Amino acid sequence: MKKLIEHLKKTIDINDSDLEIILSKFQSKSFYKNEEITSFGKTSKYFRFINHGLLRVYFIDNQAKEITVQIGTENTWIGDIHSFLTQTPSQYHINILEDTSISQIHKTDLETLFQQVPIMERFFRLKVQRAYISLQERTLHQLNKPAAQRYLEFKRKYGHIEPRVPQYMIASYLNISPEHLSKVRRSLAKK
Amino acid sequence: MKKLIEHLKKTIDINDSDLEIILSKFQSKSFYKNEEITSFGKTSKYFRFINHGLLRVYFIDNQAKEITVQIGTENTWIGDIHSFLTQTPSQYHINILEDTSISQIHKTDLETLFQQVPIMERFFRLKVQRAYISLQERTLHQLNKPAAQRYLEFKRKYGHIEPRVPQYMIASYLNISPEHLSKVRRSLAKK
DNA sequence: TAAATGCCTTAATCTAGATTAAGAAATTAT
DNA sequence: ATAATTTCTTAATCTAGATTAAGGCATTTA
Numbered sequence: 001m002k003k004l005i006e007h008l009k010k011t012i013d014i015n016d017s018d019l020e021i022i023l024s025k026f027q028s029k030s031f032y033k034n035e036e037i038t039s040f041g042k043t044s045k046y047f048r049f050i051n052h053g054l055l056r057v058y059f060i061d062n063q064a065k066e067i068t069v070q071i072g073t074e075n076t077w078i079g080d081i082h083s084f085l086t087q088t089p090s091q092y093h094i095n096i097l098e099d100t101s102i103s104q105i106h107k108t109d110l111e112t113l114f115q116q117v118p119i120m121e122r123f124f125r126l127k128v129q130r131a132y133i134s135l136q137e138r139t140l141h142q143l144n145k146p147a148a149q150r151y152l153e154f155k156r157k158y159g160h161i162e163p164r165v166p167q168y169m170i171a172s173y174l175n176i177s178p179e180h181l182s183k184v185r186r187s188l189a190k191k
Numbered sequence: 192m193k194k195l196i197e198h199l200k201k202t203i204d205i206n207d208s209d210l211e212i213i214l215s216k217f218q219s220k221s222f223y224k225n226e227e228i229t230s231f232g233k234t235s236k237y238f239r240f241i242n243h244g245l246l247r248v249y250f251i252d253n254q255a256k257e258i259t260v261q262i263g264t265e266n267t268w269i270g271d272i273h274s275f276l277t278q279t280p281s282q283y284h285i286n287i288l289e290d291t292s293i294s295q296i297h298k299t300d301l302e303t304l305f306q307q308v309p310i311m312e313r314f315f316r317l318k319v320q321r322a323y324i325s326l327q328e329r330t331l332h333q334l335n336k337p338a339a340q341r342y343l344e345f346k347r348k349y350g351h352i353e354p355r356v357p358q359y360m361i362a363s364y365l366n367i368s369p370e371h372l373s374k375v376r377r378s379l380a381k382k
Numbered sequence: 383t384a385a386a387t388g389c390c391t392t393a394a395t396c397t398a399g400a401t402t403a404a405g406a407a408a409t410t411a412t
Numbered sequence: 413a414t415a416a417t418t419t420c421t422t423a424a425t426c427t428a429g430a431t432t433a434a435g436g437c438a439t440t441t442a
Contacts (some may be wrong), residue, residue: 030331051404059331059335060334061334062335063235063337067239067334067335080325081323081324081327082323082324082328085320085323085324086324091331108436109333112389114313118309118312120317121309121312121313121354121399122305124316125312125315125316125319128316128319128320128323129276129319131323132272132273132276132322132323132326133273133276133277135323135326135327135330136240136272136326137273138330139284139326139329139330139333142253142330142333142334143333143366144252144253144258145253146398146399147398147399166419166420167419167420168419168420175334176399176400177301177399177400178419178420178421179399179401179420179421179422179423180398180399180400181420182420182421182422183399183421183422186421186422187374237405243395331442336427337428338429357388357389357390358389358390359389359390367428367429367430368429368430368431369389369390369391369395370390370391370392370429370430370431370432371429372429373390373392374391374429377391377392
């Protein structure tokens with residue numbers, strides 16, 4: 001839980017007793033490469049912090065193709081916020097790209113914490129704000145930038161992860177075909 | 192402020208004294224048709240609730256074209272959440288489509304309320320959650336559905352507003368050209 | 383009530399990126 | 413190591429929707 005503790009302390013001003021109460025509601029779990037930790041139709045019951053590892057969130061579009069919506073690694077939260085918040089079935093799958101250890105909290109326990117430890121209300125607000133900001137930036141890029149620029153943006157932000165993820169997943173994250181990504185990379189390399 | 196009070200009471204459980212403190216930080220304002228209430232480059236300092244009227248948020252893309260990202264009417268919040276939260280310059284413009292009256296709160300006053308009235312922390316968390324959920328749904332549709340289906344979805348959700356908004360704004364909201372929307376509507380009418 | 387401006391439609395042409403197909407390279411399993 | 417499978421590349425063809433252009437309709441302004 002060391003990483004999670006660091007993360008909590010960095011995000012909010014928190015005293016030791018509150019910290020202890022919060023941590024008591026989290027449980028640690030490990031997953032192994034190629035596992036699916038949740039999938040389409042299941043309601044997302046946990047909010048998950050990645051201590052270390054690599055995984056991705058994707059959905060199957062109306063042409064039966066995988067579209068990657070998030071790639072997550074150490075020190076980030078991952079999951080289907082929509083399903084978690086509304087407690088409706090998820091549109092998404094999550095699969096493990098590299099062995100991963102997480103700390104997770106159940107929806108019910110989180111609600112309890114909101115009542116019990118008011119600072120948690122703030123913590124979660126800040127997390128949702130962050131998620132919103134990222135999603136808005138991503139949506140704006142998707143609408144506004146051609147494929148090659150979106151790829152450069154991806155490299156800038158996820159350069160350290162790029163070699164660990166198959167290209168076809170990156171392509172689907174950028175919302176282009178793998179063939180087209182191949183072309184884009186070649187044309188950028190030439191310059 | 193009647194609509195705002197209703198809205199607060201519907202969202203959270205709130206006592207009269209907290210309500211009074213919260214309302215004291217809001218101010219009412221009116222805007223008239225065709226005004227711009229904020230624009231590109233300005234940092235968004237207010238969180239705004241629409242009591243009544245009609246307005247839209249849009250940005251200018253890299254081909255100098257307007258892309259509508261939100262259309263707002265009575266009982267909704269409107270603005271650039273990204274700019275408001277990060278206090279960085281906004282990418283967006285907001286213009287008034289019909290005379291509008293709003294209630295707004297300044298970022299600083301909101302922060303004060305977070306300290307002073309803990310329930311406000313929850314209220315705002317719920318608002319950001321809602322915004323996230325809408326944005327995620329919209330992003331998913333944008334990726335996954337063809338133009339005609341996005342238009343039908345728009346009608347289902349905003350049917351009551353449709354006749355009040357020029358078609359070219361609807362087209363830009365759907366991320367298609369006005370010409371194409373014209374074609375889509377014709378082909379749907381035929382059926 | 384006419385002129386000006388803004389908005390909408392139709393049709394022809396164009397384009398970014400998709401799709402299909404097939405071989406090459408890399409990874410994983412035996 | 414070798415076979416099997418997965419991933420990546422290249423090139424030809426295709427397509428949803430963009431762009432351009434021009435005429436018609438509707439609303440605002442004088």
